[in-house]
Amino acid sequence: MADTYDLVILGSGPGGYVAAIRASQLGLKVAIVERERLGGICLNWGCIPTKALLRTSEIYHYMQNAESYGLKADNVGFDLAKVVDRSRKVAGQLNAGVKGLMKKNKVTVVEGVGTVTEKGKLSVKQGDKTVELEAKNIIVATGARARDLPFAKADGKTIWTYRHAMVPIEMPTKLLVIGSGAIGVEFASFYNDMGADVTIVEMLPRILPVEDEEVSAFMDKALTKQGIKLLTGTGLEGLAPSGSGVTAKIKHKDGKVVEETFSHAIVAIGIVPNTENIGLEALGVETDRGHIKTDGYGRTNVDGIWAIGDVTGAPWLAHKASHEGIIAVEKIAGGSPHQMDKANIPGCTYSRPQVASVGMTEAKAKEAGYELKVGKFPFIGNGKAIALGEAEGFVKTVFDAKTGELLGAHMVGAEVTELIQGYVVARQLETTEAELMETVFAHPTLSEMMHESVLGAYGRSIHY
Structure with missing residues (x-):
């Protein structure tokens, strides 16, 4: 006899596990199916462990350049095995955290390879054993995998x-x-x-x-x-x-x-969506180059089948998956969530220097027919950036000249992946240049460059 739930989620990445928690908060009986490790690629093999590695290389860079800060660091080196071990421990800690969250929120975790056999039914293979699950709604959150070169598959060696x-x-x-x-x-x-x-x-x-x-x-x-x-x-x-x-x-x-x-x-x-061999073809779920087609709430063309995250297409970002999961679950629970607006999803690159952006580029805004006001402020004009020894980079803002709408923001430099959220909030609140100009930014902070960039778009920059 099949175990029955209000919702079954296939995949426990940042889309799946967040959706499960929100569903539980809304009073739904939830199960989540995972074939590998809770947290999915992002937590175990992507976003989190890579940031641990990048933190190591950042510190190593600073150690090699200690003299520029008046410090001495001789015979600087590293132990590659320990560098990797630290990264894996960070991932392991967060994997354990997701396990705890599932238990706290009374989400049933079913380990194994899941397949949607028909509407409202999943079969989960656990070695020689098979577990049957039933639910009125199923969310597919199976993510994606790295794309191989057609003429050279990765061998893990070179x-x-x-x-x-x-x-x-x-x-x-x-x-x-x-x-x-x-x-x-x-x-x-x-x-x-x-x-x-x-x-x-x-x-x-x-x-x-x-x-x-x-x-x-x-x-x-x-x-x-x-x-x-x-x-x-x-x-x-x-x-x-x-x-x-x-x-x-x-x-x-x-x-x-x-x-x-x-x-x-x-x-x-790039990536390849994990849509094969999970039962979607037999149900007639529509896809586009392998990605599941959904509406703004995560609904597919098949009643009761939903999809979120990388499996639904670009942008392939963890925070996009999480937000899609919450929207889908709130719709399933009978709520009235706003549809996903991909224009308000920030993108971040955690290199040295960092890159972050939200909304339209200047070129895209021009192509869309907007008359623009563009502001740009350099890190070299910011006291905190100079004090940090991070004076390279800039903040750029793109406004609709007619309405003052913030069309896009683009940053490159130290800690911009943290700063970008200020502009994301501004776009979500439909803030114009007037509110941003009148906002007080703490001094000395890197965030002052955000203010200066807005001022600069209207010929009012103070420090540049």
Whole structure:
């Protein structure tokens, strides 16, 4: 006999487990099905452990540059095994935390491989045993996995995905990073700061191609200055193990194909949604290039089947998945949540320097037909940034000249992944330039640059 619930969630990443908690808060009887570890890719193999690694490389960078702060640090080095171990312990701590949250919120955790057999029914395979579950509503939150190169699958030895790059057995000496999105740039930043010779290959004309063009240009200069070799507008025509490393066939802008050998390569060319073999095809759930099609509440075309997170398409971000989960659950429970507005989802890259943004780029706003007011303020004009020794970067704001609506905000520099939330809140509250100008920002803080950028859009900047 099947166990019956109000809601069953397939996948326990930041979309699934957050949805489960909110459903429990709303009085629903909930079960969550997970085939690996609670917390999904983000917590165990993505967002969290990578930030632990990046924190290590940041501190290592500061130790190597201690003299600029009047300090001495001689014979600075690192133990790679301990660096990785710290990252894994951080992930483990948070995995245990999610287990505790499931217990606290009375969410039933069913371990195993889940398949939707028909509307309202799931089958969970646990080795030789199968558990049957029933629920009026099912949320698919199965996430995504790294995309392999068609001509060179990751082997975990010299050709890596992000999972391999997080638990290296050896330190790369000469590293090729394929793709310059957030994941590629973060790993390039980490390994470069730890001493590897890093090259990034990007097929598009600029790195971090989804960001504002000025941000991309700044990052190009900053990473080049750090010693990272950037090859934009460049294709990869071959990648194969060669001796103790890999040989890449790189097609440059001029069409010339050059072979170059690297100790390791990281493939960061995007993701593939985990929609296969979970029963969606038989039910007729509509997909687009593998991603499940949903409305603003997470509903699919099949009654009672919902989907959230990476499996539904871009942006592939943990906080987007969590918010989608809450919206879906509140709708299931009979509430009236606002539909998902992807324009208010911030994007962050935790490299050195950091990058953060929300809303339209200047180019996209122009394409949409807006008349613009654009403000820009440099880190070098901010007292706190200078005191921190982090005077490189800028804050850029894009406004509708007619209404004062904040169309977009773009930042590059120290701690901008924390600062961006101020603009996210402003957009959510539909704040205009007037409210932002009249807001008091604490001194001395990096956040003062946010104020100055707004003032600058209207010719009122004080310190620049």
